[in-house]
Amino acid sequence: MKKRLYAAFAAIVFIFLSFIQIAPAGSFINIENIEYGIDNTFKVNEMTGARITLTNSSLENFKGKLSFERWNIYKDTSGLRSKPEKRKVKAFTVSKEIEIAGTSKKVVLLPVYLGIDNSEQYLKVYASDGKLISSLQIKPKIYYTKDCVGIFSDINRASDLSYVLKSSGKSANVVALSSKNFPKRESLLEMFEFIIIHNYKTSNLTAEQYQALKDYVAKGGNLIITLGENYSKNLSAFTDDFLEGSIGSVKTGEILLSKVNKRDYNQALTFQASQKNVLLEKVRYLEFDLENAELINQKHIQKIRYGKGTVLVTSFDPFDSQFTAEDKKQIFEIIIDNINTSLNNSQGYTVYLPGNRVFYSAANVKWPSNTIILILIAVYIIFVSFGNYFILKKLNKRQMTWHLILVESVIWTALIFGVASLYRQNMLNVNCVNLIVYNSNKKGYIVDSFYQIFAPYDASLKIEGLENQKLEPIILYYDFWSYRNNPTDGFEYTPWNKIDFKDLKGPFIKNIKDQTVYKVDDIPIDVDFNMKDVSKITIEINNRSEYEIKNVFVFLYNAYVYIERLKPHSKVTKVVSDVYNGILEDVVRNTFFNNQKGRIRDYRIIDRETNLFSLIFPKDFSQPFLIGHIENYRENKLKINSKILNVKSEAVVRKDFSRVYTAKDKKIILPGFILPNILKNTFKGVNYMNYISQSISSPYLVSFYGKGYLELEFDLSGYLNKIEKVLMQMPNQYGRYNVDEYIFNVKTQKWDKISFGKPLMLQSGDIEKYIQNYQIKIRIVGKDDKSVTGIPLISAEGGEG
Template identity: 25%
Template structure:
């Protein structure tokens, strides 16, 4: 019996040794707590009057009192985090800790605010540390969280009573809007603090009271996809006081009074500012005066009303809430900031960051050879040798010893291949403007050791998480360990307790000086509109593409630095259309599962599939917010990655760098030449009429008992010889406005085609170069917004 126990002991000891080689052990030391009643956490407030949007940052405000001696320490908010990654469960994996330094004099009180993501019904912890010891601790449970699709409206005004009607603004499909009234004291200082908000309204407020950080946060929020509404009118001077840079630039020629029926069906007199705003368009007029101006800023929109939104005549009008609601829907961006839709993005990012062929350094053939030698030769040889010497019982020792030797050989081979090195894979999306480039990076850390791994970079870092939900076991306790620490003082990020199955990913944002810009010139060649892209940067753009306004994607191959590239806008040059989603476009672009792709090596196929995944992800998200522009994109290999340090040592990086930007467009066409005018050349807006407004902006279609007026901007640059309009729909009917008779007349139903010759055009084209068409769908009907093409002579 003792002999068996001895053999078992040797076997288990060897087994533990083998496991320890592959799985480093790390036990979290229990935090030392100091008996101390001197430091007290008096209160913890969260959200906006106890309301917050799940999956988005909201303020957590902690009031601390120090009844003891002066001290310097830290304050941490510990948020339970779900385990994410391959083979992960929906239970908690530990805590994410947000930490900030705190310095307190004896007898003082201090209020600390941090922007944190919270979830419903979860116990969060707040701890105060002095000399690395916990001197105060308090938990709080967040209640009142709204689901991630709830529209949030932020209001900056000195007259919140007259802005109370904003609670009736309905910009969401299935939830009442949440309105948050800000002051200059509590308006967020960083962009992350604004991500909950779909719309921010500023009216009758002295914007010069905002700090530079608050202004920068507001601008970044707009560029990322937010809707900013600014009321001016008699208070235009103070409302526009902070906008002294290129963000909003223009002039005001005093004020005047008009009678508005768009705000009140009976008409009401309103004082308006006579505004001119650079790079904007007037989308609504009354009495010959602009009352609503629109300006695009990358992914977002600025809507400026020339009247004050707190004006008593406006507040008492019977259509003001509907006015704002409808114009956000028509002229604003999609009302959710896509970057926080992590449930949709996560698996795209996971796939991209895990398929870098450059990091696959282990030879499968070599590993197979080592296994074959062990299984076929070494293990049987040991058995037969011991059997021949009549010492078969020694196999108890030989098996684990050989396994250890074999493990050491495998580990040695892996280390020689460099697989255990710490390295970073990243997807970097670069958006260019004239003066700056915005860098958005999805970053994965590989082969990290257990323990603390401190990440430092110039990025504004944020952990990538799945959207919070009730998809976890609330009955389970949270493990007493910190998975990651986000230091809000120095922008560092620490990963702790790293496991192979964990998803060690963060997102980085930064804005840096632009290396140049991209522009587009439209010109004429053999009666067809051509495009010429001018690359004014030092970037070499590979697998380049242009997305035209219709959603068609044109492949341009490579664009060299400081060069020009011509392309045709004719339909035959388009590889697909994004209205139908990015999948077919990208498959045609890279010829996935076609002959040329199947002839590539395995490594090349991995690389091409990875690029295809990037293009699907970027095209889908970017096109949705930038459909009114020509878009250029492509991969750049000569991009300087931002350095990332892991434990004070710069990490090796493997990056895929995607350039995507709106093109500044110039039309350069000679006069008195007949040309074919493609449908992509004529812009339009969709305006709701009475009834429902069921509009899918991605596919440009309406459905289910909706009625809209489509306003086409043909402009006055051409003398039109003919126009063609194609209608596609089911249970849908169409009408066109005749300016001579001042009535709409029926065009047809379902699928129809309308051709207008030169003699008839003036019946429909008004003095502003516009054509109006009404589309109406039945209960189960749908219709694509028609587009106009034609021929004309340049003026």
């Protein structure tokens, strides 16, 4: 009996001691609150910052690690087993070391990568010995996948905007913003398609919040500023950045807004009602004139490019109570059509830039210098020339000379390449790619910097940002097999300044990016346009910089010129002759392929160059632009293993130019950028380019064939204050056959017959005859089933005043 009592007592003590051992001292760490962004909204399958509040109810200090983990769940549904088997595979993990004082709270910033697929996401707290302390499963909701827009205004305007967008077929989750809920980090703003500042004092924002707003725009966001009581203060807040110009007094009068469809002619044929002009009567508006801005609908809407993003300013209040619901709907259709957002696509597709495919390519790692290789070759020549002679002479086997040379050459070649490979694999190499966008006002910004790190065998690396650098790992493609090649494997990550790789085997490539937006000096590249007519435009490119720029493209509507290499301080003049009518990414890739000499066609290099350029393509092709690649861009720096390294750096550059070109005392609208409204169409056959679902598309170029007629309206308002000359011509790629063409005479109210067989010039007396309120109407008639025509290109010239 006593033995049984002793055994039971020993079992109880053992269980008690085991419980004490299992429960770690820091088990009082709780995950109290998680904030993913404004109102906890986020975009799935994208990295976003999370603000996590932890509490320590213990009296003792706690040291450990906070980790975000995403596990893919796979179920065996083959029926081969009696019960379905669930398998969990870790697909993504990121962690940060933490230290919390006793009986206190601590806020930790950690990136998360949330999704709604077959996966489970957890936040976990581990003790320093690796034991799990706390765990919380995160269950994102499908609701958060909707597009979001933000508005600085009262809650009534937020609901008003939601109603207007929904009635336009552009439903989005509208979030009311204020200085209380506006974040200090740009990464939490990426969910917004655009942000509106309406009658809100921007001075209420802190310096960090204001900087986050600027970074959001520079990285591709859209900011809209509307009239209100605080209009002047809102504009002046951004004066030092992108809203330089004059602000006048408030007036009352009429405003005519013209709907110009720039994207999809097929949509214009279907929704003709949306093409009507919007007349706003007795509206309060403000006189303003921004420098280097694109004028839309005279001066009542002006647009400025800032980095990758768009700032659009209106002189009136689109939420004014005097506007009807239909007026508001049409006003916002015009506004949204002039910013870079997927909301302007009524089909519901999302237009997106290509991903970071470029970083799948091999690291840009240097081989041994030419000096080392020449020394190896010299040693080989000396050894063969003298060594073979004396050795074989002494052995009296000179007949083996050529046999020995052959064997030695094979051995020595293997030795050279072996030394080169070991040299390459055991060298830490870092390459940086800077993506720079210059606006038409020549303000430049490094909108992203990508670092590619090639590490040797058995490496442990700690990478820290310098000064204001904000480092983040690059998530490549998240798919079924992503866990096999995950960029976050093997390191702990502390946003936004440290990445710690630990005991990684084999040579490997890791990619990180710097999220900071830097303003950079202008690289002096001048582009001048000399235009005799629409069909013959000469472009002069002047490189006044110290850099050699390779693969220079200048895109002008549906045409382009290409220069393989532009040397420092050199000029190149070319006539625009290359016409494209496909996806721009394919045009660039084919140009690289066709211009490489002979058999030296490295597809990896072509793909890398193409993908680099695709990262800075504009979403809106309404302006001419230049792109080029600088291989020897100024050196960058990164701190690795407590050493500051000079990093080999390159830059991919885009420069935007205004569609209105100033030559001496004249202003010229470059051809092709004014796309017409299609008023009427009875052609049964239409060839149109619809690349909405593609990543990059060209402007929409249309040809019509068969029997029927087409009425077009070109609206030149907002570009020239005075029209002195207009030039029109059919583009070459579509042809023109068996058609009659007419232009509307505003004086006689009749159609006058013309011909686009040659460029059509309108000047002096023709201006008053055919142009009214900056608008020109054209009719094209197909005579029979063999008729074919296209959309004519238009250019115009006028004075400054």
